[in-house]
Amino acid sequence: MAEIEHYTLNFGPQHPAAHGVLRMILEMDGETVERADPHIGLLHRATEKLAEIKPYNQSIGYMDRLDYVSMMCNEHAYVMAIEKLLGIEVPKRAQYIRVLFAEVTRILNHLMWLGAHGLDVGAMTMFLYCFRDREPLMDAYEAVSGTRMHATYFRPGGVYRDLPDTMPQYEKSPWRNDKKVTELNLNRQGSLLDFLEDYSNKFDACVDEYESLLTENRIWKQRLVGIGVVSPERAYQLGFTGPMLRGSGVAWDLRKMQPYDTYAELDFDIPVGRNGDSYDRYLVRVEEMRQSNKIIRQCIAWLKQNPGPVICDNYKIVPPKRTDMKENMESLIHHFKLFTEGYCVPEGEAYAAVEHPKGEFGIYMISDGANKPYRVKIRAPGFAHLAAMDELSKGHMLADVVAIIGTMDIVFGEIDR
Amino acid sequence: MLTKLIQAVESHLGAKIISHKAEVDELTIEVSKEELLSVAETLRDHDEFQFEQLIDLCGVDYLTYGRDEWTTHDATASGFERGRQVDGELEWDKERFAVVYHLLSLTLNQRIRMRVFVDDEDLKIPSVIDIWNAANWYEREAFDLFGILFEGHPDLRRLLTDYGFIGHPFRKDFPIIGNLEMRFDEEKEKCIYEPVSIEERILVPRVIRKEKI
Numbered sequence: 001m002a003e004i005e006h007y008t009l010n011f012g013p014q015h016p017a018a019h020g021v022l023r024m025i026l027e028m029d030g031e032t033v034e035r036a037d038p039h040i041g042l043l044h045r046a047t048e049k050l051a052e053i054k055p056y057n058q059s060i061g062y063m064d065r066l067d068y069v070s071m072m073c074n075e076h077a078y079v080m081a082i083e084k085l086l087g088i089e090v091p092k093r094a095q096y097i098r099v100l101f102a103e104v105t106r107i108l109n110h111l112m113w114l115g116a117h118g119l120d121v122g123a124m125t126m127f128l129y130c131f132r133d134r135e136p137l138m139d140a141y142e143a144v145s146g147t148r149m150h151a152t153y154f155r156p157g158g159v160y161r162d163l164p165d166t167m168p169q170y171e172k173s174p175w176r177n178d179k180k181v182t183e184l185n186l187n188r189q190g191s192l193l194d195f196l197e198d199y200s201n202k203f204d205a206c207v208d209e210y211e212s213l214l215t216e217n218r219i220w221k222q223r224l225v226g227i228g229v230v231s232p233e234r235a236y237q238l239g240f241t242g243p244m245l246r247g248s249g250v251a252w253d254l255r256k257m258q259p260y261d262t263y264a265e266l267d268f269d270i271p272v273g274r275n276g277d278s279y280d281r282y283l284v285r286v287e288e289m290r291q292s293n294k295i296i297r298q299c300i301a302w303l304k305q306n307p308g309p310v311i312c313d314n315y316k317i318v319p320p321k322r323t324d325m326k327e328n329m330e331s332l333i334h335h336f337k338l339f340t341e342g343y344c345v346p347e348g349e350a351y352a353a354v355e356h357p358k359g360e361f362g363i364y365m366i367s368d369g370a371n372k373p374y375r376v377k378i379r380a381p382g383f384a385h386l387a388a389m390d391e392l393s394k395g396h397m398l399a400d401v402v403a404i405i406g407t408m409d410i411v412f413g414e415i416d417r
Numbered sequence: 418m419l420t421k422l423i424q425a426v427e428s429h430l431g432a433k434i435i436s437h438k439a440e441v442d443e444l445t446i447e448v449s450k451e452e453l454l455s456v457a458e459t460l461r462d463h464d465e466f467q468f469e470q471l472i473d474l475c476g477v478d479y480l481t482y483g484r485d486e487w488t489t490h491d492a493t494a495s496g497f498e499r500g501r502q503v504d505g506e507l508e509w510d511k512e513r514f515a516v517v518y519h520l521l522s523l524t525l526n527q528r529i530r531m532r533v534f535v536d537d538e539d540l541k542i543p544s545v546i547d548i549w550n551a552a553n554w555y556e557r558e559a560f561d562l563f564g565i566l567f568e569g570h571p572d573l574r575r576l577l578t579d580y581g582f583i584g585h586p587f588r589k590d591f592p593i594i595g596n597l598e599m600r601f602d603e604e605k606e607k608c609i610y611e612p613v614s615i616e617e618r619i620l621v622p623r624v625i626r627k628e629k630i
Contacts, residue, residue: 040576041579046587048587049586049587049593050593053619054620087441236469237550237551239470239549239551241472250523257526340621342621344625348441349445351443351473351519351528351530360472360521362472362519364473364475364517364519369483370623370624370625371623371624372623374482375478377473377475379472379473384551416577
C-alpha cells in the first residue's frame, strides 16, 4: 500500500468550531498541521464601499454589524473619526456614557468568547453560564437604544439620548407566574444605572464561578497551555493588538497609552500574560472582565452625580429638540437638512482607534468636503490575528487548530467587512 | 509630542520624502515608491521612530475626489446654500491610486501615516512584507479590491472576493451594484452567473459645501 505523506483537509466554512464562515485548507502530515491557508471573504459585504455612498450618520448602523458581538465599540471608533474631522467637543456626560457602554460591550464580547471557546474545547457548561450572564447586559442595550444588539446609539457629538429612568418589566404569562415575575423584576424597579449597578455588584462572583470551572481545570490546561505561543517580537511583526499582544507580555492598551473620552480619569489596571500561549490569553481576558466591571462601577457613580447634556448642541450635526422644531423655523430647517442631506465634513483625513475588546479597532476616514465620506477603511483587529493562523498552527495537532481559532476571538463580521 | 516627530522626520528623512503634513494631531508623509523600502526600514529601525507595527495598509482610489453631484451658491448670509445639479469637474491632479500605511510605535507611543501614490498606468509598488510581516494580508486585500500589484509579495492572491471574481470592486468606477449576479438554476442544477438585473440608485446626492460648520 502506498504511503500517503501529506494530504489536504478542508475545514469549514460550515463548521461549528469555525466561529462563523471560516474556510481553511489544512495541509496535514498525519494529524499534524503543516500549513494552514484560511480562505476568508464569505461574509464580505463591502461595508467600506457602502459607507462611501451614504451620508455620514447613516453608516453608524453598519458599524454594529462589523463585529457583531461588540457593537458599540465599533460605533465608538467611527464617531470618533468624524468628530476628529469636524473638530467638535463631546459633553462630559456623553463621554462617560460611551465609556460605560464600551465596557459593557467588552464584557459582552468576552463572555461570548469565553462561552464559545469553552464549547470548542469541550466545556459545555461555560456556554450556558456565559449566555445567562450576557442577558442582563443585552437588556441594558435594549433599554438605552431600543435594540438588543445593533444599537446605533453613539452619534458624532455624543450619544443619541440620555439613560432611561425606568427599566422595562417582565409581564405575567402562561410560563411565568406572579411569584416568578416579581422575582425577575426585583432589580428592575429603579433606573438603568441601578440595574447595571446591581449587575456589576453580582458580576465579580460570576467571574469567580467561571474561574473555578476553568482556571485549574486539568483538561482546560491540557488543551491551552503551550498552544499557539507568540513571542513579543513576533506579535509586533504580525500586527497583534489587544489581548493577543498583552498575552505575550506587552503592556499596551490604548485606553491607557492614548486615552480617549474619559479613560484618563478612571482607575483600572492592564493585565498582561507571561508565556504568550492560549492559556495566558484566557487569563488576560478574564482579568479584563473584572477590570471592565471596575470601570463600570466608577462610571455609574459619576453618572448618578452629574446630570447634563448628552450630545453637543451644534444643530448642523445633531437634530434639534422636538419642541424647538414645533416653534422655531430655523430648527425645522436644520432638521430637514440634517435628515435629507446630512452634514458636510471639512476636507482632510483622520484615523481614530479605540481599544476594542479584540484589539485595536481603527477607522481611517478621508473626506473631500462632501456629505459622504470619500473613503473609509476599517482596521479590524481580527484580520491581523487570523492572518497569523498559518504561523500559530504550524506543527500543532488538528484539534489544536480549533483551540487557536478560539483563542484569537475570531468574528467574521469584522474580518470580512 | 508631534513636534518632536516632525523634527525627527525632517532631520532623518528630509531628502527621501516628498512632503509631510500635520493635521488633526496626525502626521502624514508622502513617499515616492522608489524610496518606499528605505524609508520604511528607517521608520522601523531608527531610534527616534521605532515603528514596530504596521497597523493598517489600504488602497485609495482618487478617481472622483472632489467631484460632487450638486454645486451650491449662497442664498442668504446666514442660511443654507442652495444647490443645483451639475456634472462636477475634477480637481485631482495627482496619480489616481495611493497606498496608505499606518504605523504605530509601541516603545515611543507615536503614530505616523505614510502615503505612496501609484500611477494608473504602472500599478506596481514594492511589498513591505519583509519589513512588517503583517503586510501579508493587507497587501492581498489591496490587490483584491484595487488591483495594486505588490512586487515581492510571495502569495498575491485574491482575499475577500469570490473565487473567480473579475474586476476590482473598490475602485470608484466599479458600480456599487456590481456586474454579475448569481443564482441557482433549477433546470441546469447549478449556480449560474448573469448580468445584474437591478438598477443603481443614489438616495442622497453628493454635495460639497465650503462653508464651515
